[in-house]
Amino acid sequence: MNYSTDRPIDTEEQDLLGRSFFSKQLGKAIYEYNEKDGLVIGLFGKWGTGKTSIINMVVNEINKLAVNDDNKPMIMKFSPWNYSDRDNLISLFFRSLKNQINIQDNDELKKKVGKALSDYSGAFDALSLVPVVGSAVAAVLKSLAQAQGDNLLQSADLDETRIILEKALIEANKKIIIIIDDIDRLTNSQIRDVFQLVKQVADFPNVIYVLAMDREVVCSALTEVHNIDGNEYLEKIIQVPFELPELRKSKLHNIFFNKLEQILGNLPGEVVLDQNYWSKVFRNCIEPYINTLRDVNRVINTFQFKYATLYQETSFEDMIGISTLEVLEPKLYKWIASNKDAVCGGFMHGLLSNNGNGTNYNKFYHDEFERLGIDPNLAMHCISTMFPVFAKDVNEYQYSYQSLSDIRGKMRVAHEERFELYFMLDFDYIKVSRSIINACIYEYDKDKLIIVINEINKQGNIVYLLDEIRSLVKEIPYNRLNLIASVILNIQGEFKGENSRVIFTLSACDIAEYLVIDILDRLETEIEKYNIICSAVENVNKNGLGSIAQIINRIELAYGRLAGDLERKDKQIISLDHLKELEKIYVERINVIANSESILDMNKFNFAFYLWECFDKDNVKKYLEDLFEDKVNKLKFICAMAGRWNGTHGSGWSFNAKNYSEYIMDDEIYNLIKEFDKSKLYKFTEIEQIKLASFVLNYNKTEMDHANEQEALQLLNEWKIEKEE
Template identity: 25%
Template sequence: MSDAAVLHSLSADRPINDLSEDKLNRGRFVIDLASAIKAWDGRDGLVIAIYGKWGEGKTSVKNVLLSLLQKASDGPTVVEFNPWSWSGEERLQRAFFEEIATSLGHCFDGELGTQLSRKWRTYADRLTLGSSVLDHLRFATEVSGVPWAPMLLSGMSSAMRASSKLSDEGAKVMEGREDNTVESLKRELSEELLKADRPVLIVLDDVDRLTSEEIRILFRLVKVNADFPNIIYLMLFDRKIVEQALGNVSGCDGCEYMEKIVQAGFDLPQIQWQEIDQCLIDGLNAVLSNEGMGQSLDETRWEAIYGRYLFAFFKSLRDVRRFLSTFTFEIGLFYKDKSLDVNFVDLVAIETIRVFEPKIYAQIAKSKSLLLGDRLTASFRVPKSELDAKEKFEELLVLASPGNREVLKKLLESIFPRLAWAVKGESHVGDYEAQWEKELRICHPKMFDRYFMQSIAKGDISQGDLNRIISTSEKGELLRLLKQLVSEGSIEVAIGRLLGRKNEIPSERLETFLTSIFDIGDQIPMEDLGVLGMGADANACRLVYHSLICEPDEVKRSAMLLNCFKNTVGNWLPIRKLATEVQSQEEGTVDKRILVDSDLAVAKDLVLARIRGSGLKEIEGPRLLYCLWRWKQWVSDDEPRDWVRGEIQDFPGAVRIAKAFTNPIHVSDGASSKIVKEFKLTQFEEFGVVEDLEAALAPIFSARTLEEFKKLGASERVAVEAFTKAMVRRKNGLPDDWRYDTTEDD
């Protein structure tokens, strides 16, 4: 069974069938009712009704009652007839008699069962005569002297009299009136019923689901047949709905008319709020019992949000069932590989809003900026922003039901902290978002849309994938998982999430884990994140640092990082991580270092050996320039200059170098911003001769190679053009700055 199937099997709206399942303390009521039914002497008929609104547990009470009666040796014979299964007035009438006749034949053995079934059918045929049931019900009740019988013809008999078939059938009734009257048939049937050693309980559930006319028909059928001995009718319905359907019948209101038929009516025992609360908690606990479902459940936060706000939405058992039936389906969409891809508490909260306040839910999905606030100004008071937030929040709350408005306001402020801060004009400083992201909270920008898409967006990563990465001990499998994330475009997100869960990686697997991160470093895409942006490679280095700094033994953690340098096949991340270690040594910031001095020297030799070999072969763009600067810093000018000179001996190498020295410049005039690509000749001259690079690139502009230029990738063409503009500036005696460009892009 799939993860989703496990959840969907937890049907929240399934009635119970046994007393042991009772969680609403209705057992005493059911036991007493069962005893009363068994004690009925059977000489007269009896009509019992159980009143309750839809979803309050009428069917559960019926199921438990029948279970007790069927287990008892002195219990009645049970015949269940669900009128809702038969649409249409004529079909309802036919089915009522036929279902009872069939059941009587099955419930009693031998001749008694045969006679009961036969006589019931004969009586029914005489009473109904096919489609003319209403006219003959009138005839039957006239014979028996029931004064309300003419009422049965209301609204239908005039159309039925127009049928010639009806006239023929009426004649047949008149012909047999003296010898085989309805009264005589009813008397014979009554005599057979008195022979039964136990009464017959005819159960009529879901009466309130019928149309008003069908409800009237059913009550008339019960009334006509209510005086048979040894027959008890048990009807279950919403009293208000049935009374409305029976209104203005026979000159009395629905309540008065119903009471003429129902001899014993019982309201379902009222459910206490504690029982409603427990039913919801039991349903949610059933969901949480699935492996991995409650892995990150914050019980303190749950108690606060449920105890203060959520409980107010659940006013009846119907509310609980409505919620659980949709919630178990919705959460299944986020439950994969034994992991939940959203925060459990937040999903309960947002699904509660969706079920009980759908207009608010729809608006929440469109109000991301209002609810999540401005990350850059979150720690400052901005009066205009606060005013805007208050006004927009009030506009959103207008959509709520008046009775839920105040609790909904507090609930939204609880699950969206930045909204609460903005509305209240509070200032908060701290790195909250890292924790929110780790907890998969709806208030985090990367998580918000997930709750409304009911799926993981492209480029995102599921908790199942993340858990597998953390728990995998075999390096080959770990590398496969990481490379798969690279190919899917999810590696940047994965590294960010792993950074938030760094403490979950077991120490015995940490070295293998970090070596694998180094291995795929060259494949991590480069991102242009502006001046303040932090890309995946920077986060990867942070992941290495924060994972190791937790090890209190500095010699041990240094050895672990050194082993990563020794065993990795990657080049870019080792260079970048070594650079931070060297910088920390030079600045004397011991608390930011992992490598001790002796290991740092060994690591530097390892990295330099790779650089001098083929370590820079797969490194491109700004990363290559970064590596060249570090090489120059760690050794001397000569080695990187010689390497660059060798690279620009052919055209592909020259383009690669031009691309490395082309830097993005972020320009803003206050109203808009743009990115300009700039090649600084003075910077290149730290590593090579400008004229040599110009000579290597010059053939690209000849007629013979113009088509080859067009075949270059976009970033390569931009680099060649940036270099060309820089050369034009120099030849024109202008500063080495893009602002002095006079040429247009081709």
């Protein structure tokens, strides 16, 4: 994994920002400057605009021009860090300059300028100590004098030593270039000290200073510490100012795109972009925040780290959008991460947004962002782009409708169950990897597909797999629709589990049915659809009878048959003749199964029983006559007919008498349960026991008074206590 470092470049070959021409011209101008007077050049630019890179290319150009010059310029980069006070800074500066001179191969320069520089620096040192009174200072001065063999107090004539230094610089005829970079990174007091240093030594002959800084930062610092106009102060010191223009956005964007292409190209798997969505994310979530090459590199590094790990489980567009906010607008990033319900929606959000309270969300969020120091307009556009629920709340309707299925299928950050993955690298939600899901859709043959789906079902993750495949139905190749639908239909009766919603729960079988219907809707011919359903009915086992019954009943209703009261031609996925054929095959199949094994414990017995009753009432009556010879079976039948309900105050079981009153009445059932020997409750499964308790509690009560499962468990415990007594 290659990260974009924040190191400045050194050569024009590395230049991505088009600054090499300017750098070469500036380097040439400095090299050819022949005046003896000192010169101060100011290089002004915002943080991250490439000032240091320009300086490096300037130095490189000067060195290239001076390659055959016997008297090539001496270049010193002075870093004003880690000094104790202003006087110490001046001493540090002169020591650095002296050290740089000492490493030159110019003996004349060392002899003349080096000695004069030492004397001038010594004068500064002595004068900085003289005003301090005390025996300790006297001891220091004495020690210095003994060490140097000079009397510092006598030699501390600053004007005289300065004249000698200026003369030495002229005689040496050596151009000295001093570069001070990153001035804007210093504290306000340090910035003041640096400019006092430059002011003190700026007019030395043959010395050129190049100062790089953010003008706004430096002017503000000088204004604060000097209580003067910082701009005017700079103008008195800097003779040649250069303002680096902000980078052209188009060039910055090209660099950004090139780096993204490199990242995507290095991934082992394919990444498919939604070009329309990508253009919106870039325009509203990335482009407003990227202004420098440093911005680009920081965003790219963060994105690359996260996406290399998560690219198979996240949307490229959303991950780069979220990464941009994380790096360049962290306040907004943290707000989104902390307000999942507001941006993704959810049950509570739905209740609040539909309660008619007239909340002006646009103003509410505008004020909140303003209070947090976040640009409200940029924030609203950005969040609305990636989060349709938020867009609806704040009336940002400029974007096309995005269904929940699309959001899930494209692994978008707006999907509430995938949201955390973008912010916490939380893999707990990913129950089945996208690579396995893709293999189910694109690669596995029938046998492999059955094995994989059954294994996922055993692991308890079938609901996740079905939801994911359903969100990708439009992506399934046409020639695989038949295979996938057939496999799902044939094994859906074995699926266990339900989605995790509190109220609107769907079983795995329900989700499988919806998935199959979605696939059938994509098939172009009626015969293709019929063949899939017919094959499933012919091969259905006990556990699949109920789900198959639901599919057939759905088609019956579309024709206005059975409980249907009007036709829905758009839902008539097969012909009426073929529907009647399915009815016959279904009746034959359920009779075979009912005669060979008990069907009371199968999934969705009530649906299977209803369809059987509609088409083969005589056999249903005979089946029940035989079944009801055993009182336990009567009660198991009622348990099988129970329907699950969920509400804000829990969940439980209900019993619709019209579905079974032709065969057994509520009074008889109630009496059977009350009179049943509770010591024999073991003949019923745990869930059947709860259903029996629920029936007793709900007897002769309205639906509004239905007991929930907790109340049923309480009654069941009372029965067990009675049994023990």
